[in-house]
Amino acid sequence: MIRRALLTLLIGLGLGALGGAVFGWLVPIQDVSAGLDKLHPTYKAEYTVMVGAAYAVDGDWDLAQARLGRLAEPDPAGYVVLLAEQYIASGRNPDDIRNLVRLAAHFGYTTPPMLPYLPPTVEPGS
Amino acid sequence: MRASKPRFPWIALLAGLILGFSGGLYYAWFLNPVNLVNIAPSQLTSADQQAYILLISEAYLHDGDLERARERLATLGIRDVAQAVAVQADSAFLAGADTLQIRALTTLAEALGAQPMAADIFSGTIAPTPVAGSAIPTATSETVPSPTPSPSPTPISITPTPTPLIVVETELELIGRNVICDDEYPAGLIEIYVSTEFGRGIPAVEVQVMWEGGEDTFYTGLKPEVNPGYADFQMEPGQVYTVTLVGLSEPVVGIDSSDCFTGSGQISTPTYQLFFAPPQGESGE
Numbered sequence: 219m220i221r222r223a224l225l226t227l228l229i230g231l232g233l234g235a236l237g238g239a240v241f242g243w244l245v246p247i248q249d250v251s252a253g254l255d256k257l258h259p260t261y262k263a264e265y266t267v268m269v270g271a272a273y274a275v276d277g278d279w280d281l282a283q284a285r286l287g288r289l290a291e292p293d294p295a296g297y298v299v300l301l302a303e304q305y306i307a308s309g310r311n312p313d314d315i316r317n318l319v320r321l322a323a324h325f326g327y328t329t330p331p332m333l334p335y336l337p338p339t340v341e342p343g344s
Numbered sequence: 345m346r347a348s349k350p351r352f353p354w355i356a357l358l359a360g361l362i363l364g365f366s367g368g369l370y371y372a373w374f375l376n377p378v379n380l381v382n383i384a385p386s387q388l389t390s391a392d393q394q395a396y397i398l399l400i401s402e403a404y405l406h407d408g409d410l411e412r413a414r415e416r417l418a419t420l421g422i423r424d425v426a427q428a429v430a431v432q433a434d435s436a437f438l439a440g441a442d443t444l445q446i447r448a449l450t451t452l453a454e455a456l457g458a459q460p461m462a463a464d465i466f467s468g469t470i471a472p473t474p475v476a477g478s479a480i481p482t483a484t485s486e487t488v489p490s491p492t493p494s495p496s497p498t499p500i501s502i503t504p505t506p507t508p509l510i511v512v513e514t515e516l517e518l519i520g521r522n523v524i525c526d527d528e529y530p531a532g533l534i535e536i537y538v539s540t541e542f543g544r545g546i547p548a549v550e551v552q553v554m555w556e557g558g559e560d561t562f563y564t565g566l567k568p569e570v571n572p573g574y575a576d577f578q579m580e581p582g583q584v585y586t587v588t589l590v591g592l593s594e595p596v597v598g599i600d601s602s603d604c605f606t607g608s609g610q611i612s613t614p615t616y617q618l619f620f621a622p623p624q625g626e627s628g629e
Contacts, residue, residue: 223353230360231367238368247373251389252380254396261385261419265399268416272402276444285399288392313407 255290262289263301270317279324286321295325306331386421393420397432401448410455430458437462440546443568461548462565516549516592520619525604525612532580532601532613534587538564538573538620545573550590555583561590581613593620 257265266286273282283294291297302318305311312335319335322328328336372378380387385396397420404413417425433449436442437460446462453460516538525531534553538546547565564575579585585599596618604614 219350219353222350223356226353227356227360230357230362231364232360234361234364234366235368235371236364237361238365238370239372240368241365242369242372243378246378248377250378250380251387251392252383253389254392256381256383257388258382258384261383264416265396268399268403271406272399275402275406275448285395288395317406 253290254288257289262291263304265289266298266301266321267305267314267317270314270321273321273324274317282321282324295322295327298322298325299327299329302335303329303331306335384421385419388420393422394432396420397429398445398449401429401452402445404452404455405444405448413452413455426453426456426458429453429456430460433460433462437565438548440540440544440572443572446547446568446572515623516589516620517623518593518596518618519621520617521596522617523604524615524617525606527606527608527610527612529615531615532578533615534577534579534585534599535615535617536564536575536577536587536589536620537571537617538575538589539571541622541624543621545571547572549573549575549592551575551577552588552590553577554586554588555580579613587618589620 254262254265266289269282269285272285273279286294286298289297298318299322302315302322305315305318316335316337319328319332320337322332323336385393388396397417400413400416403416404410414425417429420428422428429449430453433446433453436446436449450460450462454463536551538549540546545564547563547568549564551562551564553560553562560577562575562577564573567574567576577585577587579599579601581601581603583601584597585601586595586597587599588595599616601613603611606612
């Protein structure tokens with residue numbers, strides 16, 4: 219009888235723990251939100267394009283760098299360059315490409331596909 | 345005699361379920377909580393959503409593409425985006441944020457049909473402003489004006505219609521006072537500069553000017569091209585004025601508009617410059 223009760227208790231514990239964990243993950247106790255570094259790559263790209271547009275407006279390089287830093291990409295410059303080349307290759311909005319190329323150029327990177335999108339007075343690698 | 349069938353241990357099952365469920369909850373909520381990856385902007389923290397909205401606003405200032413701005417805002421999953429942008433614009437305005445940021449948020453909020461506080465100042469300022477070729481960042485003027493500023497351009501007559509709000513909790517004190525009597529400088533003004541301890545102008549501070557038989561109230565921030573924390577008042581000759589930042593500073597008394605003589609010997613009315621900031625050691629931001 220006792221053995222049966224213990225076995226039932228253990229089964230109850232297991233089922234309860236499973237149910238509690240599933241419930242806890244589905245109904246989190248805290249507000250479930252995350253930072254910019256957790257954005258989907260599509261939105262990270264969109265964010266980066268907007269950073270480029272904002273930089274085109276305010277010319278504040280420190281602010282642009284700080285904004286890019288919030289994406290927590292290990293190599294922000296490399297990320298921008300890669301994104302700019304992807305945008306060029308896929309024929310995206312030229313204005314977006316120019317904004318990304320401007321960022322990449324300020325990081326000191328310009329690649330041949332970027333050259334047509336460089337502002338006239340930007341020195342490559344400046 | 346029949347042997348009695350053992351009863352099912354319901355109590356043990358119930359106890360096990362309760363204990364197990366509690367443990368499972370503890371694990372899911374505290375030991376191994378949900379960790380989001382590859383999220384949409386709608387799942388960003390509140391602070392990051394505001395940063396995202398600000399970027400959308402600045403991008404709109406750049407390209408003037410309202411439809412695109414709407415699409416970007418839609419990803420935030422906010423029901424009333426116009427109101428959200430307007431609220432953020434008001435917060436930036438009241439907090440004395442960077443003028444460009446206030447302008448961007450206000451411009452987008454207006455384009456979306458909202459009425460932010462700073463609309464009177466920035467209304468209709470949308471214009472794509474690409475700075476192609478400006479790889480060298482341009483400096484922004486956010487510093488406290490020097491004691492001998494150059495003459496300001498023709499005064500802009502914006503009718504002040506601000507909401508009477510106090511923008512800073514901290515006390516402010518008069519940290520500088522200049523008297524200018526110069527042929528080249530506008531005469532008879534009281535020029536008020538209100539700034540944080542870091543020199544950033546604070547808009548929307550209520551200023552009260554009193555003189556014998558009259559008083560006037562106005563707000564800083566209506567001439568952001570001079571300084572976000574700037575306001576001025578045209579004096580009548582031969583009066584003595586008292587200036588107070590309502591609820592924030594002690595009255596500054598004895599501002600006398602009696603005649604003065606310029607360097608060339610001409611009779612003029614002096615212009616007073618009053619600089620307010622938090623006392624040393626007290627944060628204004």
